[in-house]
Amino acid sequence: MKDRVKVLTKLFVSTLYLSAFTFGGGYVIVTLMKKKFVDEYHWIEEDEMLDLVAIAQSAPGPIAVNGAIVVGYKLDGMLGALVAIVATIIPPFVIISAVSVFYDLFRTNFIIGQMLEGMQAGVGAVIASVVWEMGADVVKSKNTSSILIMMAAFAATCFFEVNVVIVVLVCALLGVVRTLLGRKEGSK
16 A cells, blocks of 8 residues: 555656646657656556557647556556646646736746747757657667558658648557457467
């Protein structure tokens, strides 16, 4: 029981901290979640993190909350998911509430406007880092089909401007087909 409370407390504090100090959306928090939950705590494996990102992206709702749900659920079922959700939602809720109260002041403040523009550059760098690290993991796996799927998804979105929703759905379908074929071959 003590271990469970300790893990849930650590999960709450970690996701609260990540959510509070992550600017730029869900893709930024993915990198930080990987560093915290994979590299530091060793709660999940690297390949599980890729699965987590895929699930979080394809599920409706914010990627940060979806990612926290998957990690929390893996650690302690529904209670872990609930703890992770609450911790992830608190910081944006408080920040948005404060911004809404002082909206007129924020809207016209030059310094805050410049600060937000500077943060956009940092967000771009963090997103590039996520893409680089996760893409490198796929390439390191030396799984030809995974590499081809990754390259095709990149080409479809960047060069042919295919809607990201379609790319995610096609990749999910390919993942299901690969899994079913793998199980079929494994049962022979």
